[in-house]
Amino acid sequence: MKAPSFAYAKSQSREEVFDLLDRHGDGARILAGGQSLLATLNLRLSAPELLIDITGLPGLAGIKVPMAAEMPDIVCAHVETPTRQSQLGAKGAGEAGTAGAPGAVMNAINDALAPFNVRVTSQPLTPDKILRALGKG
Secondary structure (H helix, E strand, O other): OOOOOOOEEEOOOHHHHHHHHHHHHHEEEOOOOHHHHHHHHOOOOOOOOEEEEOOOOOOOOOOOOHHHHHOOOOOOOOOOOOOOOOOOOOOOOOOHHHHHHHHHHHHHHHHHHHHHOOOOOOOOHHHHOOOOOOOOO
């Protein structure tokens, strides 16, 4: 997707940045590094009327990024939307982050079995499968 149209201003001073922010309010966004902002624009999650570029602006070198200890506590909330498609009523339980682990474990086991010229190619992995592959089970 392509970013929406917007005006662009390369600010020459902090005063100019503050003036632009005052005049445009919520319609203005700051561009400093740009990675997350540009992705947000391309996905059309944000559509500012003005993008204010502050890269290279004198006097900003001393600004520090907040560290974890300086950040407020984050309160998480869960939104439950049960489904009738499973006995549990769940559509997912956060397993996406664990999807790579079984394959990584299988690769590690097969790396260990490589000197014996054997492989295990199905899951679930069990000691019996490994012993059978080695001809000992």
